[in-house]
Amino acid sequence: MIMNENVTVFSHPLIKHKISQLRDETCKTKEFRALVEEISMLMGYEVLRDLEMEEIEIKTPLETTMAPIIKGKKLALVPILRAGLGMTGGILSLVPSAKVGHVGMYRDEETLEPKEYYCKLPEGIDQRMILIVDPMLATGGSADAAVQFVKQKGGKQIKFVSIIAAPEGVKRLSKAHPDIQIYCGEIDRELNENGYILPGLGDAGDRIFGTK
Numbered sequence: 119m120i121m122n123e124n125v126t127v128f129s130h131p132l133i134k135h136k137i138s139q140l141r142d143e144t145c146k147t148k149e150f151r152a153l154v155e156e157i158s159m160l161m162g163y164e165v166l167r168d169l170e171m172e173e174i175e176i177k178t179p180l181e182t183t184m185a186p187i188i189k190g191k192k193l194a195l196v197p198i199l200r201a202g203l204g205m206t207g208g209i210l211s212l213v214p215s216a217k218v219g220h221v222g223m224y225r226d227e228e229t230l231e232p233k234e235y236y237c238k239l240p241e242g243i244d245q246r247m248i249l250i251v252d253p254m255l256a257t258g259g260s261a262d263a264a265v266q267f268v269k270q271k272g273g274k275q276i277k278f279v280s281i282i283a284a285p286e287g288v289k290r291l292s293k294a295h296p297d298i299q300i301y302c303g304e305i306d307r308e309l310n311e312n313g314y315i316l317p318g319l320g321d322a323g324d325r326i327f328g329t330k
């Protein structure tokens with residue numbers, strides 16, 4: 119993992135390998151969906167390295183001992199609809215008891231501005247570690263808006279996890295929210311005139327859900 123203050127780009131060969139498979143235009147919906155889940159699980163493992171622990175007393179069949187467990191309220195996983203939904207299964211396979219919130223948002227095709235249409239978060243969001251997930255961090259507009267919503271609803275400990283990011287999006291998000299950790303599978307070269315990441319993988323939502 120390449121650490122750069124609050125931006126981490128993963129370097130695990132499995133993540134890199136699977137992202138390359140994801141990019142391939144011949145990768146069909148079923149395979150694409152499975153890869154997004156696998157990548158999300160691998161990224162979740164790395165992202166959750168700093169979960170806080172505490173010791174409690176456990177009685178084994180032989181004796182009583184102190185043992186470490188994860189401290190505090192359950193994790194809150196917040197996918198940005200639609201494409202973020204593709205990442206939830208992989209992370210929930212690691213943390214099955216996590217709570218799940220949702221931020222509904224789409225990018226206006228003309229202005230590229232994010233439009234919010236839904237937001238529901240678990241109770242006690244101020245006491246939870248929050249993973250906001252979306253496969254693509256392009257202009258950063260959607261991510262910036264989503265982090266803002268979560269903060270407005272009391273969220274404090276926020277991490278943003280994406281599979282592919284554009285330099286523009288990383289810059290915008292880290293500038294707008296210097297207090298959050300940003301994780302990416304790859305940082306690509308640039309955005310095209312329609313706000314798509316190059317070389318990228320196309321439209322993540324459409325490829326996950328098979329919609330054109």
Ligand SMILES: O=P(O)(O)OC[C@H]1O[C@H](OP(=O)(O)OP(=O)(O)O)[C@H](O)[C@@H]1O
Nearest residue numbers: 200201224225255256257258259260323
């Ligand atoms: O960084 P930005 O410039 O905001 O672009 C990134 C957003 O664009 C895509 O969503 P889209 O609006 O295509 O909706 P979808 O997820 O439903 O496909 C992608 O899933 C991100 O949410």
Ligand SMILES: O=c1cc[nH]c(=O)[nH]1
Nearest residue numbers: 256314315320321322
């Ligand atoms: O490349 C991109 C940019 C935004 N949204 C996507 O789904 N793909």
Ligand SMILES: [Mg+2]
Nearest residue numbers: 199200201323
């Ligand atoms: Mg989206």
